Amino acid sequence: MCGIVAAAARREVSEILLEGLRRLEYRGYDSAGMALIDQEHGLRIHKRKGKVAELEKAQREQPYHGTTGIAHTRWATHGEPSGVNAHPHISGRRVALVHNGIIENHATLRAELVEEGYEITSATDTEVIVHLLHRSLAIGGSLLQAMQQTVAKLEGAYALAAIDTQNPDTVVGARKGSPLVVGVGIGENFLASDTMALRQVTDRFIYLEEADLVCITPASVQVYSADGREAKRPIARIEEGLEAADMGDFEHYMIKEIFEQPEALEATFAGAINAQKIEERFGPAAPALFDQVKKVQIVACGTSFHAGMVARYWLEEIAGVSCVVEVASEFRYRKRVQHAGTLLVVISQSGETADTLAALRNASADEFIGSLVVSNVDNSSLVRECDLVFLTRAGIEIGVASTKAFTTQLVALLMLTLALGRRRELPDSRQQDIITALQDLPQCVRQTLELNEAIRLLSEAFIPKRHALFLGRGIQYPIAMEGALKLKEISYIHAEAYPAGELKHGPLALVDHDMPVVAVAPNDELLGKLKSNLEEVRSRGGELFVFADKEAGFANEPRVQILPMPHCPEVIRPIVYTVALQLLSYHVALQKGTDVDKPRNLAKSVTVE
Numbered sequence: 195m196c197g198i199v200a201a202a203a204r205r206e207v208s209e210i211l212l213e214g215l216r217r218l219e220y221r222g223y224d225s226a227g228m229a230l231i232d233q234e235h236g237l238r239i240h241k242r243k244g245k246v247a248e249l250e251k252a253q254r255e256q257p258y259h260g261t262t263g264i265a266h267t268r269w270a271t272h273g274e275p276s277g278v279n280a281h282p283h284i285s286g287r288r289v290a291l292v293h294n295g296i297i298e299n300h301a302t303l304r305a306e307l308v309e310e311g312y313e314i315t316s317a318t319d320t321e322v323i324v325h326l327l328h329r330s331l332a333i334g335g336s337l338l339q340a341m342q343q344t345v346a347k348l349e350g351a352y353a354l355a356a357i358d359t360q361n362p363d364t365v366v367g368a369r370k371g372s373p374l375v376v377g378v379g380i381g382e383n384f385l386a387s388d389t390m391a392l393r394q395v396t397d398r399f400i401y402l403e404e405a406d407l408v409c410i411t412p413a414s415v416q417v418y419s420a421d422g423r424e425a426k427r428p429i430a431r432i433e434e435g436l437e438a439a440d441m442g443d444f445e446h447y448m449i450k451e452i453f454e455q456p457e458a459l460e461a462t463f464a465g466a467i468n469a470q471k472i473e474e475r476f477g478p479a480a481p482a483l484f485d486q487v488k489k490v491q492i493v494a495c496g497t498s499f500h501a502g503m504v505a506r507y508w509l510e511e512i513a514g515v516s517c518v519v520e521v522a523s524e525f526r527y528r529k530r531v532q533h534a535g536t537l538l539v540v541i542s543q544s545g546e547t548a549d550t551l552a553a554l555r556n557a558s559a560d561e562f563i564g565s566l567v568v569s570n571v572d573n574s575s576l577v578r579e580c581d582l583v584f585l586t587r588a589g590i591e592i593g594v595a596s597t598k599a600f601t602t603q604l605v606a607l608l609m610l611t612l613a614l615g616r617r618r619e620l621p622d623s624r625q626q627d628i629i630t631a632l633q634d635l636p637q638c639v640r641q642t643l644e645l646n647e648a649i650r651l652l653s654e655a656f657i658p659k660r661h662a663l664f665l666g667r668g669i670q671y672p673i674a675m676e677g678a679l680k681l682k683e684i685s686y687i688h689a690e691a692y693p694a695g696e697l698k699h700g701p702l703a704l705v706d707h708d709m710p711v712v713a714v715a716p717n718d719e720l721l722g723k724l725k726s727n728l729e730e731v732r733s734r735g736g737e738l739f740v741f742a743d744k745e746a747g748f749a750n751e752p753r754v755q756i757l758p759m760p761h762c763p764e765v766i767r768p769i770v771y772t773v774a775l776q777l778l779s780y781h782v783a784l785q786k787g788t789d790v791d792k793p794r795n796l797a798k799s800v801t802v803e
């Protein structure tokens with residue numbers, strides 16, 4: 195989604211802003227822009243449709259300079275991707291503003307402003323904000339006061355950064371519903387959507403809280419809470435972020451992140467040598483809260499939702515805890531009935547997904563005994579607002595397609611299963627089996643990564659295809675869903691997943707020689723049934739690609755290609771098979787020549803509804 199970078203410094207900031215935008219590219223965007231206040235206190239603005247590289251080109255051809263500036267990557271919501279709709283937006287050649295989020299009452303505000311004589315030039319919801327700022331400034335007062343008056347009129351979500359030619363060393367920001375951090379420097383300060391954007395200039399950050407306003411100059415940072423009072427916010431030192439932006443010897447972040455999984459998984463369960471230690475990973479309040487849990491309600495989006503679906507099988511089968519899973523965009527608007535003793539579990543790599551955050555915020559204390567988040571980003575909104583926190587240790591994930599974040603979420607959820615199971619008399623021997631399986635996991639994933647070349651060869655068959663079906667049974671059904679999501683997301687091949695038993699209730703009609711069917715077939719109790727389903731596909735001319743345990747008794751046959759998977763403990767197979775499907779999508783996308791790390795229309799962190 196949109197990315198913001200802003201700087202108030204004593205040195206030239208155009209290159210800092212551009213580097214910040216490059217480091218935010220992973221969030222997904224379709225246009226970019228930058229505004230600087232020049233030496234004569236005039237606004238200098240470049241805006242371009244397309245990549246940050248286009249903006250850099252504009253800056254090379256017509257260099258603008260300044261020590262105060264704002265920059266933005268826009269992911270279009272209101273109005274097509276274009277130079278006109280790109281941010282910054284300006285008013286009266288005096289104020290410039292960038293925005294992340296959606297202003298829901300923009301139409302009313304627009305009508306009001308037009309009535310007063312303001313000319314609206316873009317189709318965005320953002321432009322009204324800059325005119326409101328201008329209107330407040332015109333009647334006197336500081337940029338900060340103008341921002342306070344302006345945000346009071348806004349309905350919706352926003353992270354904002356604004357500059358004013360008559361306050362030339364100041365940037366003012368505000369946030370509500372969208373993230374914004376302050377980067378604290380020496381003789382310079384910054385704002386950005388996330389810490390990644392500023393790691394080249396500082397390692398000290400202030401995470402703004404909901405409804406905070408901030409005013410930065412080269413010498414000062416002042417934060418104000420919603421009631422207008424100056425607020426003290428702690429400065430956190432961040433170590434991560436410098437090396438994450440380096441692709442090393444890999445061609446894409448996605449493949450780098452796929453190969454980082456053994457270490458990421460190990461780091462996520464590190465130190466959990468017994469189930470008691472595992473409970474500690476959820477925070478000091480966890481044991482008391484876990485004692486009250488009778489049911490779990492999981493809420494998440496996209497890949498994180500698939501992690502929740504896998505967890506449902508574990509929680510019910512291993513821990514004996516009833517579990518339901520729902521996508522956040524549905525959950526948040528539905529009238530719900532909850533059972534007493536329900537724990538709300540939200541899962542989110544970024545910790546900022548708008549629907550998941552809204553679901554948490556509208557879940558009442560009457561409904562849930564407490565909330566737990568599984569997230570990869572410390573200090574994210576979800577992490578700050580939940581009662582219990584499990585931080586996965588995937589490291590920064592830059593590829594839009596979630597890979598190591600998903601598999602580490604699964605580790606976290608298996609650890610939750612163990613923690614809850616312990617409180618329901620899960621036998622010690624079973625607990626130990628699961629811990630041993632977790633310890634085997636990095637090695638099983640390494641063995642799967644060794645199949646990279648075999649999977650690349652297999653992927654060639656998908657290049658001319660327009661559709662694909664993914665089949666799984668039981669706990670491998672959500673893995674089939676994740677495989678299909680990954681393929682459609684980065685290769686743009688239409689892919690759907692079905693529980694294999696559902697095939698003859700409709701999707702079998704789609705099967706012909708042009709429809710590749712991917713089956714996830716570990717050696718479990720449902721294998722016999724899955725084999726029958728696969729026969730149904732084969733006898734209708736379908737082409738099968740079976741990811742099967744090497745001991746499952748599958749052999750290559752005409753129209754059946756087998757990818758023999760390492761034999762590994764049953765409980766961790768969903769994680770291991772995921773890795774193979776990630777590699778499949780990656781190689782298909784690579785050969786189709788799509789933008790693997792930044793697939794079209796998608797954003798890494800979905801901070802608008």
Ligand code: AGP
Nearest residue numbers: 496497498542543544547595596
């Ligand atoms: C995964 O490959 C996707 N890019 C997407 O589905 C993602 O998982 C979803 O937007 C949820 O994000 P979150 O985990 O940060 O909440």
